[in-house]
Amino acid sequence: KKAQQKLEGEKYVTISLVPTMICYTKKMINSAFDRHRVGAEDENHASHTMSVMTNKMNVDFEKRWGNQVNRQFNSEVVRGAYNRQIGINPVMCVTSALDPRFKNIVSFEHEADKASLWDSVLVLMIELKVSKHSNMNVNSGNNVRHERKNDQNIVFHENNNPIMQ
Incomplete structure (x- = not known):
């Protein structure tokens, strides 16, 4: 009953509670x-x-929900029979990781899952940053060139100054 009441919250985010509830x-x-x-x-x-x-x-x-003993976090949605999702949706895990109420991510028992989750958060942050720069440059009409050097994407503004690494 308490779990249901927590998930019915109208004044706070509840999706970040789901991974903890599933593990519990x-x-x-x-x-x-x-x-x-x-x-x-x-x-x-x-x-x-x-x-x-x-x-x-x-x-x-x-x-x-998959076998929670071996692996709790998967960065991609896994589909099973009848195209049903298996396991915790990665978006739920990311919201839990970013929610200050769960800063220790206690619902994940394996350090590898925690590390994989934080790696996914980092990738999402980088993708968001790149996307914002791409949208900004398309909208402003600036001349921008993209280069790849040492496995890093570098974006150069028209004055040849790198604007992101």
């Missing part, structure tokens, strides 16, 4: 499965039923 849900499913798996060995009917149910929930969860 996965942990709760795994925890319930582990608790009742022991009981299933004792042939306790209620524990066995819970074990079967949490296993089905886990299988369904992984179909929809």
